[in-house]
Amino acid sequence: MLSTQSNFTDPDAAYRLIVEAHRGLSDEQSAALDAALVLLLANHIGDADVLHAAIELAKRRLSDSQTKGT
Amino acid sequence: MRHPVVIVGAGPVGLSLAIDLAQRGQRVVLLDDADRIGDGSRAICFSKRSLELWDRLGVAGRMIDKGVVWKVGKIFSGPELLYQFDLLPEDGHKMPAFINLQQYYAESYLVDRVLQLPDIDLRWRNKVVALAQRNDHAELTIDTPDGNYTLRADYVVACDGARSGLRGMVGADFSGETFEDQFLIADVKMTAAFPTERWFWFDPPFHGGQSALLHKQPDDVWRIDLQLGPDADAALERLPENVRPRIARMLGHDDFEFEWISVYKFQCRRMQRFLHERVIFAGDAAHQVSPFGARGANSGLEDAENLAWKLAMILRGDAPAGLLASYEIERGLAADDNIRASTRSTNFIAPHSRQERRLRQAVLALAKEADFAKRMVNGGRLSVPSVYASPLSTVDADAWRTGPEPGAHMLDAPLQTASGEPVYLTEAFSAAGRGFVLLESANGAAVNVPDNVAHLRIGADAPLRDDAGLFAKRYDAAPGSAYLLRPDGYVAARFRHPAPQAIEAAMARASGRA
Numbered sequence: 262m263l264s265t266q267s268n269f270t271d272p273d274a275a276y277r278l279i280v281e282a283h284r285g286l287s288d289e290q291s292a293a294l295d296a297a298l299v300l301l302l303a304n305h306i307g308d309a310d311v312l313h314a315a316i317e318l319a320k321r322r323l324s325d326s327q328t329k330g331t
Numbered sequence: 332m333r334h335p336v337v338i339v340g341a342g343p344v345g346l347s348l349a350i351d352l353a354q355r356g357q358r359v360v361l362l363d364d365a366d367r368i369g370d371g372s373r374a375i376c377f378s379k380r381s382l383e384l385w386d387r388l389g390v391a392g393r394m395i396d397k398g399v400v401w402k403v404g405k406i407f408s409g410p411e412l413l414y415q416f417d418l419l420p421e422d423g424h425k426m427p428a429f430i431n432l433q434q435y436y437a438e439s440y441l442v443d444r445v446l447q448l449p450d451i452d453l454r455w456r457n458k459v460v461a462l463a464q465r466n467d468h469a470e471l472t473i474d475t476p477d478g479n480y481t482l483r484a485d486y487v488v489a490c491d492g493a494r495s496g497l498r499g500m501v502g503a504d505f506s507g508e509t510f511e512d513q514f515l516i517a518d519v520k521m522t523a524a525f526p527t528e529r530w531f532w533f534d535p536p537f538h539g540g541q542s543a544l545l546h547k548q549p550d551d552v553w554r555i556d557l558q559l560g561p562d563a564d565a566a567l568e569r570l571p572e573n574v575r576p577r578i579a580r581m582l583g584h585d586d587f588e589f590e591w592i593s594v595y596k597f598q599c600r601r602m603q604r605f606l607h608e609r610v611i612f613a614g615d616a617a618h619q620v621s622p623f624g625a626r627g628a629n630s631g632l633e634d635a636e637n638l639a640w641k642l643a644m645i646l647r648g649d650a651p652a653g654l655l656a657s658y659e660i661e662r663g664l665a666a667d668d669n670i671r672a673s674t675r676s677t678n679f680i681a682p683h684s685r686q687e688r689r690l691r692q693a694v695l696a697l698a699k700e701a702d703f704a705k706r707m708v709n710g711g712r713l714s715v716p717s718v719y720a721s722p723l724s725t726v727d728a729d730a731w732r733t734g735p736e737p738g739a740h741m742l743d744a745p746l747q748t749a750s751g752e753p754v755y756l757t758e759a760f761s762a763a764g765r766g767f768v769l770l771e772s773a774n775g776a777a778v779n780v781p782d783n784v785a786h787l788r789i790g791a792d793a794p795l796r797d798d799a800g801l802f803a804k805r806y807d808a809a810p811g812s813a814y815l816l817r818p819d820g821y822v823a824a825r826f827r828h829p830a831p832q833a834i835e836a837a838m839a840r841a842s843g844r845a
């Protein structure tokens with residue numbers, strides 16, 4: 262089961278960590294970094310059903326926000 | 332005159348099927364539109380399972396003597412070795428993991444074997460140009476240099492390759508995916524000291540941004556594949572003067588000759604149904620894959636071994652015609668497996684989009700220190716036979732820790748005869764006859780088996796001994812346990828304590844009578 266409740270004791274710090282990893286990178290470098298991170302984290306989870314649920318959720322939210330023009 | 336079986340196409344699949352049928356006592360007419368076997372750069376890697384089939388057909392010895400035996404593959408990223416794999420890490424198998432052998436050698440040894448079998452009527456320069464389905468047979472119109480004639484057959488097996496004309500004649504589709512990338516395939520003659528390993532590169536220094544493959548064949552010929560990308564001009568790339576500098580960059584010298592050069596675009600596709608009334612499709616005619624993984628000819632040969640015994644039993648009246656449905660189920664699932672595996676490899680080698688390429692590059696970069704990423708690196712997953720989810724299999728009623736499950740193919744093991752002569756299990760299986768075989772771990776008195784089942788008994792005081800204990804290990808065998816093998820060497824059922832009625836019931840199921 263994909264867990265979507267808050268799992269970090271300090272969510273702001275976790276978000277910061279990801280954002281800061283991208284500081285100073287070109288879009289191309291950022292995309293490459295994200296690709297490596299996705300693979301590492303997906304393997305850490307190690308559960309294809311969870312991965313699948315995460316992809317579904319991410320795609321659904323993405324298409325919602327695009328159709329609403331936000 | 333009505334023929335029981337006419338096979339169209341004398342490629343590796345049609346030839347092997349004809350031999351298997353003839354060895355089962357079946358008369359066969361084998362037609363091919365060419366005047367001899369094919370040439371050019373086609374299959375080179377033949378799998379252990381294919382060799383086991385060919386051993387039963389009496390041709391594996393020549394293939395192995397001529398072929399280059401190998402089992403190790405190496406994957407490079409840029410100039411660095413990422414990892415290596417060993418396809419047969421254990422001993423005690425008669426056949427090697429793989430051999431490399433030019434397809435034309437394989438075909439010519441098969442033709443030699445065909446010519447030894449009076450039950451096969453091989454007719455070159457016989458091109459099937461029309462086909463009509465009748466109630467209980469099919470009628471073929473055949474074009475020859477001396478004019479046309481017709482042949483009637485109970486069953487026609489279409490082994491006429493990826494461009495199959497028979498597919499169109501039965502009105503069947505052939506759909507799937509065509510990959511945009513083009514690949515240069517060069518067979519190059521040179522003396523070189525590279526080891527007999529499969530070497531695959533992502534982004535090598537000599538061919539930036541693309542993939543490359545180097546693999547040894549007999550006669551000092553080397554197979555070289557170079558990815559060219561989607562935009563290459565095939566007509567220009569094929570010219571020897573353009574190929575030469577590419578290969579020289581790879582090898583670091585110019586001291587080689589070309590045997591053959593071609594540029595391919597690869598496809599993965601299959602027919603929805605392999606059975607069309609009296610016409611049965613097998614090999615590339617039924618399904619086509621990209622060559623990464625060597626799944627083309629090898630899977631076609633598995634089609635042939637799957638079909639031969641079923642057709643022979645039906646034609647002898649020992650099984651209902653409905654047994655053929657299991658051919659379509661089993662080999663259809665295998666085709667899906669092979670298409671899935673070779674599509675994944677091709678997509679990894681030739682990513683579709685920029686982001687797909689970034690993900691692929693991330694895998695390659697992480698693979699240097701992360702095991703999980705190493706296992707995602709996909710330069711071709713080499714052909715292994717599928718395990719059939721099949722209506723012919725009897726579901727296990729007992730507990731097994733290991734061993735081939737129902738629907739899986741038998742595993743080889745080194746045995747001894749009672750007088751101490753070494754014999755492999757696969758050899759004993761072939762020698763036992765051409766039908767079903769009960770493989771029993773002897774425990775006192777032999778179990779009763781039906782008349783039409785051959786019996787192999789293995790144990791200290793039995794006709795076959797397992798001195799090394801590898802049979803017991805590979806089959807999770809305990810005294811008294813038994814495997815019922817189909818005539819193609821796949822497991823139909825297994826029992827801890829075989830009872831005659833249970834064997835009988837499993838036989839009926841595996842013969843399409845249940």
Ligand SMILES: Cc1cc2nc3c(=O)[nH]c(=O)nc-3n(C[C@H](O)[C@H](O)[C@H](O)COP(=O)(O)OP(=O)(O)OC[C@H]3O[C@@H](n4cnc5c(N)ncnc54)[C@H](O)[C@@H]3O)c2cc1C
Nearest residue numbers: 340342343344364374375376459491492614615627628629
């Ligand atoms: C570059 C490349 C590399 C490959 N490498 C490998 C590999 O390493 N391992 C592997 O397993 N596979 C490999 N393959 C795939 C392999 O070559 C094919 O899967 C294999 O040849 C299929 O055998 P087949 O008998 O089904 O068809 P084919 O070999 O195509 O034979 C079909 C025969 O039917 C005949 N025919 C056609 N139409 C008619 C007609 N109307 N009447 C009479 N006869 C007809 C043709 O003349 C031909 O002889 C490779 C393919 C390519 C292109």
